[in-house]
Amino acid sequence: MSEDWTERLRSLLEAPSPAVLTTYRGDGSALVSPVWFRFADGAFEVVIVEGDVKLAHLARDPRSALVVFEAVPPFRGIEVRGEPELVEKDVTQERASIAGRYLGAEAGLRFAAERQAKPGVLLRLGPESPRVWDLSAILPARPTEPGASESGPGRRTAR
Numbered sequence: 001m002s003e004d005w006t007e008r009l010r011s012l013l014e015a016p017s018p019a020v021l022t023t024y025r026g027d028g029s030a031l032v033s034p035v036w037f038r039f040a041d042g043a044f045e046v047v048i049v050e051g052d053v054k055l056a057h058l059a060r061d062p063r064s065a066l067v068v069f070e071a072v073p074p075f076r077g078i079e080v081r082g083e084p085e086l087v088e089k090d091v092t093q094e095r096a097s098i099a100g101r102y103l104g105a106e107a108g109l110r111f112a113a114e115r116q117a118k119p120g121v122l123l124r125l126g127p128e129s130p131r132v133w134d135l136s137a138i139l140p141a142r143p144t145e146p147g148a149s150e151s152g153p154g155r156r157t158a159r
Contacts, residue, residue, distance in 0.1 A: 005078070005127075005130060005132045006039075008076075008132070008134065009076055009078060009132065012068065012069075012070055012076050012077070012078070013039040013068070014039075014101075015070075015101075016036075016101045016102040017068050017069065017070060018034065018068070018069055018070075018071060019034070019035050019036070019037045019046075019066060019067065019068040019069075020032050020033060020034055020035065020066070020067050021033050021035045021046055021054065021064060021065070021066050021123075022064060022065040022066075022067075023053075023054045023057035023058055023061075023063075023064050024057055024061045024063060024064075025057060026060060031053070031054065031057060033054060035066075036098050036099065036101065036102050037066065037068065037098065038094075038097055038098045038101060040097075042126060042127075043085075043124040043125060043126045043127070044066050044068070044080060044124070044125045044126075044127065045094060045098065045122060045123065045124050045125075046066070046098070046122075046123045046125075047091045047094055047095045047098060047120040047121070047122055047123070048120055048121050048123055049115075049118050049119075049120050050118070050119045050120060050121060055086070055121060058084070058086060058123075062083040062084070063081070063082075063083060064081070064082065064083070064084050064123075064125060065079060065080065065081045066079070066080050066081075066125055067079045073135075073136070073139055074134055074135055074136035074139065075133075075134075075135040075136075075139070076132075076133065076134045076135070076136075077132070077133050078127070078130050078131065078132050078133075079130065079131040080125055080126070080127040080128070080129075080130050080131075081129075082125055082126065082128055084123045084124055084125040085123075085124040085125075085126075086121050086122070086123055086124075087121065087122040087123075087124060088121055089122060090119075091119070091120040091121070091122050092112050092113075092116055093112075094122055095111070095112040095115060095120060096108050096109050096111070096112035096113075099111040099112055
């Protein structure tokens with residue numbers, strides 16, 4: 001697999017980007033849940049609290065999908081699907097690292113410390129065949145000078 005997508009998406013992967021994890025209920029319908037993540041050692045990682053319904057779904061049907069995306073230009077994103085590795089361990093360090101991406105390092109440590117009584121499982125999902133998108137090529141051009149105006153589709157000119 002080509003790793004060039006990781007370079008193109010580095011800032012997306014390093015930012016506190018929105019993400020959703022999909023697992024499947026017993027009737028086959030999808031449960032789509034917002035999650036915090038990190039990309040570490042070539043895999044997407046999410047901490048799931050023990051007892052969470054997502055773990056029951058994965059025990060019955062190990063298929064999952066994770067979508068990470070930007071809600072601002074250039075609207076890049078990635079979708080990965082597969083059977084994740086579920087690592088049962090003390091997830092305090094991973095929880096602090098992931099929470100720190102979204103809350104800041106100090107608040108991330110407090111968040112993890114407050115949840116030590118709630119054991120978790122580390123979900124690791126490798127990007128075997130990622131679907132990557134970047135909408136920058138189809139977005140209208142932005143004016144680069146004050147007073148610039150649009151003179152046609154996707155074109156900007158100075159007045």
